[in-house]
Amino acid sequence: MADFKTHTILGTGVGIGLSCLAVTGNFITLSGSVLAVFLSAVASALPDIDSDSGSPRKFALSALEILCPAILMVSFSKDFSLENLMLSGIAVFFVIRYPLGYLIDKATKHRGVWHSIPMALIASMIVYLVFCRSAFSSRIFFALIFFVCFLSHLILDEICSLKYFGLSVKKSFGTALKFSGSSWLQTVFMYIVIVILGGICLFEQVAGGK
Numbered sequence: 001m002a003d004f005k006t007h008t009i010l011g012t013g014v015g016i017g018l019s020c021l022a023v024t025g026n027f028i029t030l031s032g033s034v035l036a037v038f039l040s041a042v043a044s045a046l047p048d049i050d051s052d053s054g055s056p057r058k059f060a061l062s063a064l065e066i067l068c069p070a071i072l073m074v075s076f077s078k079d080f081s082l083e084n085l086m087l088s089g090i091a092v093f094f095v096i097r098y099p100l101g102y103l104i105d106k107a108t109k110h111r112g113v114w115h116s117i118p119m120a121l122i123a124s125m126i127v128y129l130v131f132c133r134s135a136f137s138s139r140i141f142f143a144l145i146f147f148v149c150f151l152s153h154l155i156l157d158e159i160c161s162l163k164y165f166g167l168s169v170k171k172s173f174g175t176a177l178k179f180s181g182s183s184w185l186q187t188v189f190m191y192i193v194i195v196i197l198g199g200i201c202l203f204e205q206v207a208g209g210k
């Protein structure tokens with residue numbers, strides 16, 4: 001099994017490469033590319049949020065604890081007072097740190113729902129939606145890079161499940177790059193979430209989103 005360091009090095013490397021191409025092609029700004037590299041590192045660590053070992057889970061949750069309140073405060077900066085924004089940001093921080101962390105511990109197991117292609121899709125669509133104030137090209141790029149780097153984690157896990165140059169496989173083979181969760185209920189729930197998020201993305205565009 002690849003460790004946290006290997007996953008983040010690979011994901012960040014992919015993120016740097018794609019961001020350089022995107023900046024060269026005027027698809028995103030320079031500051032957007034730096035953010036994209038950070039998102040790449042988060043995406044490449046995120047599947048192991050269900051891991052028993054501390055680092056990936058700590059890193060992924062810490063990144064969410066920083067990103068989510070910041071995005072919330074920027075997104076609603078015109079609609080609410082600074083006091084209300086700060087209180088909401090603090091509330092989101094604590095919700096991610098405690099109830100969400102607890103839920104992930106209790107409701108998921110390693111190489112379960114977080115190691116799946118539908119979850120990569122869900123995470124990417126959430127990234128697309130949370131950057132609602134960014135330019136359309138940036139939103140697409142952030143979502144795309146998140147999906148690719150999330151997928152890089154799953155692919156690397158599968159490669160590490162091969163033995164003897166692919167002639168034999170370990171027991172863990174097939175548990176990372178899959179289209180289902182650890183139970184049929186999780187699988188159905190994931191696909192319902194995909195349909196709902198897909199609908200919101202489409203509605204947002206049709207209704208005049210950027």
Ligand SMILES: [Zn+2]
Pocket residue numbers: 047048115153157176
């Ligand atoms: Zn993994």
